[in-house]
Amino acid sequence: MLRQITPKQWLTLLCVQLCTILFGVTVTSVAVILPQIKGALSATQDQVAWILTLNLVATAAATPLTGWLASKLGWRRLMVGSVLGFTGASVACGTATSLESLLAFRVIQGALGAPIFPMGQAIILAKFERKFHPMAVMMWGVGGVMGPILGPTFGGLVADSLDWRWSFFMILPLGLVACIPTVLALGDEERGTARRFDFVGFAFIAIAIGALQLMFDRGQRLDWFESPEIILECALAVGCLYLFVAHSGTTAAPLFESATFRDRNFVLGIGMAMVMGMLQFTPMVLFPPLLQDLRGYPESIVGYLIAMRGVGNFLSFLVVAPLTRWNPQATLAAGLLIQAGAAAWMGVLDMNMTFEQVLWTNLLHGFGFGLAYTPMAVLAFSTLEPRLLTQGNAIFSLLRMLGSSLFIAVTLVVFVRSSAEAHSSLAALITMFDARSLSLWIERFGDLDTPLLHGRLGEEIRRQAAMIGYINAFNLLAIVPFLVAPAVLMFRLRR
CATH class of the missing domain: 4.10.860 (DNA Excision Repair, Uvrb; Chain A)
Known part of the structure; x- marks a missing residue:
């Protein structure tokens, strides 16, 4: 089958792979350095989360423009412009001197980079025949998954060795390299076909x-x-x-043609894309502060552990193409259930979690995501008219990004509220009238009147309450794919 792919198609594949790597590296590297940014810019946990969520919102809000921009500018101009704009905004993020300026640059970065992902997927689906779609999407995914591997790894190392700003500056050479095959592989496809916006x-x-x-x-x-x-x-x-x-x-x-929403598979597919968006970035938001604040891991180690999601994605590509050709519905359901199992495993971790437990839970969750994504994309676009592919991919990406940003906000609400409730409950259990519960603390830190004892007790209560908040957030992450998995039976298989 690989021999049937032309050199032009290989170059196109390389083009969209590099652009998607650029996008993935930026998103995942930022997730790792959030705790360092929090300290450098004197931000709270809720405020620093805006660095990720506002970027996702800007990307989601600008994504509907993709179809119209492609038909107005053509593939080449749109992709090159998006890559250069995204890269420039990334460099600007590294120069930010306040939380407000960083948030503004992240919004610009998200808006300018919005067409990269939907255009990449639309180009792949348009340039390859339908019988090649499982393989083409999988091979594109191999390039795309390098972002979640390289981003946390190099982002953590760079932040550890230099400063969080260099995690943004390192995007510059990647962006310039990605432009080269984009200029060579793409032409003026779709240019001049724009309807009234x-x-x-x-x-x-x-x-x-x-x-x-x-x-x-x-x-x-x-x-x-x-x-x-x-x-x-x-x-x-x-x-x-x-x-x-x-x-x-x-x-x-x-803005969107009504014919797009009359396709049953596509409507189901964009709903599933929203769910997959919920599952994609949430662990990257939860684990870095958990590991650094509660376990004291440096950014470099956190980067390696989060990169295991990318390794899991990569391993799934060894089996996802043949499994998707065999039964895309079963493959999608298996991927969702594996993610549910991995998140449930995260939900039973405690303060004594080991390096290996964090590694395997992230690797398994990444494997499940990779196993589910290819059949989801193939099923969603299997019956959609070719002329609607670019517009359909814009809607697909919009729902995926919106799912990510909303679910991150929801999980942070669960974390903050359940942590506060747990803190109140735990603090109420610690009283000077229960000498047995305090005996070990008194033996180590002194009498009840000792300030050191009070400080250590308060810190331990805070840490335990925070861990309960993280556990509840992980349990929510497990419930969603488990409930959604039966919906895969509603897809129609193209014969």
């Missing part, structure tokens, strides 16, 4: 996405619907989403 529809969907994310991110700090801001954001999200649907049904040239 639906600015009103785009404004509605962008506002809805932004308001929804803000509501989830700020709800915990503002006591949810006790806050006028949260009520306003909820109203904006619901209202603009309704207006977008109503507008799309009445305008002559909607």
Whole structure:
């Protein structure tokens, strides 16, 4: 089968692989250095999470533009422009001197890099015949998975040896290298086929996405619907989403063609893409602060451990293509259940977790994600008209990124709230009237009146409460794929 692939197709594959590596390295390297940024910029746990979530929101909000931009500029101009803009914004992130400026640069980075992923997948599906799709998506994934391997590894090493800023600066040579095959492999495909752009529809969907994310991110700090801001954001999200649907049904040239949503497999596929987005980045947000704050691991070791997700992805590619050709539904279900099992394993970790346990849970979760992604993409686009592929991939990526940003916000709410509740419960159990529970502490640190004893007890209660919060977040991560797995039976197989 490999002999049937032309040199031009190999070059195209290399082009989208390098662009996807660039995107993946940036996302995963930032996840590792969040604790260092937190200290350098004097940010809280909730504030530093915005560095990742706002980038995802900006990417999601700008993704609907991909189809129109491709038809206006053509593949080559759009991809080269996105790669160069994304790279420039990454360098700007490294120069940030405050949390506010870093967040602004991350939003720009997300918006400019938004077309990279959907265009890469659309190009692969368009350039290869349908019978080659499992193999082509898998081979593209081999390149794409290098991002989750290289990002945490080099990001952690660079941050450990130099500074967190160099994790952004190292993106510059990668971006310049990615432009070379992009210029050689791509042409002006789709250029000049643009319809009238639906600015009103785009404004509605962008506002809805932004308001929804803000509501989830700020709800915990503002006591949810006790806050006028949260009520306003909820109203904006619901209202603009309704207006977008109503507008799309009445305008002559909607942002997304209605034919796209009449395809059953595609509608199921974008729902599954949202779930996969929920599962993709959440462990990368939870593990770095857990390992550094509660276990004292340096960034370099954390980077190696998080990179195990990428190794798991890579191992899944050894089997995913033949399994997808044999039965894509069963392969997708197996991938989801493996992720559920890995997250459940994470949920039984405790303060005495070993290096090996963290390594194997991340590797297994990455293997499950890689095993599920290829059949999910193949099933989602197996019956979609070829002319709708670019637009369909934009919607696919939009839902995947939105799922990531929203679920990260939800898991952080679970973490913060359950940690606070656990802290109150644990603190209530420690009293001076229960000498037996304090005997070992008194023996080591002195009498009850000793400030050192009080300080150590308070710190240990904080650590144990935080661990309970992480465990609850991991349990939520396990429930989602387990509940969704039966839905794979609803896909129709193309004969």
